[in-house]
Amino acid sequence: MVPLSWYLMLAAFLFSCGLYGALARRNAIAMLMGIELMLNAANINLVAFWRHGVAPMEDLTGQAFAVLIIGLAAAEAAVGLALIIAVYRERRTIDVDELDILSG
């Protein structure tokens, strides 16, 4: 049996990687990849807590939430990438540092 804290440490590492990617990368697609990493890390935590819960066979809340998050991530990726492609068509760049027409 793998201890719960090992899963949590792996998820913490993946989340921190995703956080860094989302904050520090210039490219909008790379930022989106960071967000996907963070969603995956959250999912690992949910499933790990489900598995180590009081009654994993009866109470499937953790797994249900994980399935909902996978669906949400699919919707987020579809809209995010469509936005990126639309922006690229208008501005010929997806460098988020250059997309600053709203900054005063």
Added chain:
Amino acid sequence: MQLPLGIEVPIPTFEQFVFIQVALLTAVAGLAVVMSRNLFHSALALTLTFFGVAGVYVFLEAEFLAVSQVLVYVGAIAMLIAFAIMLTRSMMYGRTSPLNNQWGKSSLFAFLFFIGLLAFARATPWPAAGEDVVADEALIGALGREFVTTYVIAFEVLGLLLLLALVGAVMLARDR
């Protein structure tokens, strides 16, 4: 197992040993996603990370989630990202650094965040192990029943959201 400095390291069981391999693969691939300069290499590393997370789900005896992970993330999202990278190809390598000018602060923040989470995960006395799970069709059936009883609202709203997101994505990305 005794290390030279007198540190006692428990010998991992076979399951733990395999888990360490999978976790290391996932972690290294996750690091490669944010560290790689070439965006396409990032996307490939992301695919590897998704596979690793699916492996972690197998360790957690959540087979349905492992299969969904491969279907949705590897099959759909990684493919979408690869298409988006190829459609915006001129950005693949970039003229300058792939990082913006707040990367130093970001890396420090992410590192401190990781240390904090690590300390929390190690210090908290978690329950040793859940009760045994018999992972078979009955578990997936129970999960399906949860979605049409307890979580029916969330499930229906998610379906609506997915439909709207896909229609919206087509609207946004179509060539005017």
